[in-house]
Amino acid sequence: MSLGNNLFHARRKKGLSQEDVAEKLGVSRQTISKWETDETLPDIRQAKKLSTLYDLSLDELIEYNIDEKEIQDMIDKTSDEVSEKINWTNVWSKKYPVLATYQNEVKVSKYSAELNRLLDNLQKEYGYNELDSMLVLKDILAVVWKSRKK
Numbered sequence: 001m002s003l004g005n006n007l008f009h010a011r012r013k014k015g016l017s018q019e020d021v022a023e024k025l026g027v028s029r030q031t032i033s034k035w036e037t038d039e040t041l042p043d044i045r046q047a048k049k050l051s052t053l054y055d056l057s058l059d060e061l062i063e064y065n066i067d068e069k070e071i072q073d074m075i076d077k078t079s080d081e082v083s084e085k086i087n088w089t090n091v092w093s094k095k096y097p098v099l100a101t102y103q104n105e106v107k108v109s110k111y112s113a114e115l116n117r118l119l120d121n122l123q124k125e126y127g128y129n130e131l132d133s134m135l136v137l138k139d140i141l142a143v144v145w146k147s148r149k150k
Helices: 003-013 018-025 029-036 044-053 058-062 066-077 080-085 088-093 098-104 108-126 130-149
Strands: none
Touching: 003 029, 003 058, 018 029, 018 044, 044 058, 088 098, 108 130
């Protein structure tokens, strides 16, 4: 994504118009438009003001990813207590239907035993607690998945 596109999405996420931002920064609406269309770039002082206004670091503003930021905001707003009540299999199965049906096809106990062994190994070898072991294993699975897709 370009800086202009990042500025546009960050502004929209905050619910601000170009006029609102221009007023807060002491520039014209056309200046904001030019920044958002990559016609011109804000100077470093203006970029710092934008990052403050949009509650983003300069790095985040430059590399702003609307989807990732929205997901992170949602994670931050969800308490552990609420998260425990969510049936994540049901939620994710709307996007990945196999999650709603695999239990009838796969010998879950066979894979559970192996996963439990891996979790136990992570706890013993690295001193992780159960949750940290699960998160590390999940992350390792993600790395393996990405490497297989190449």
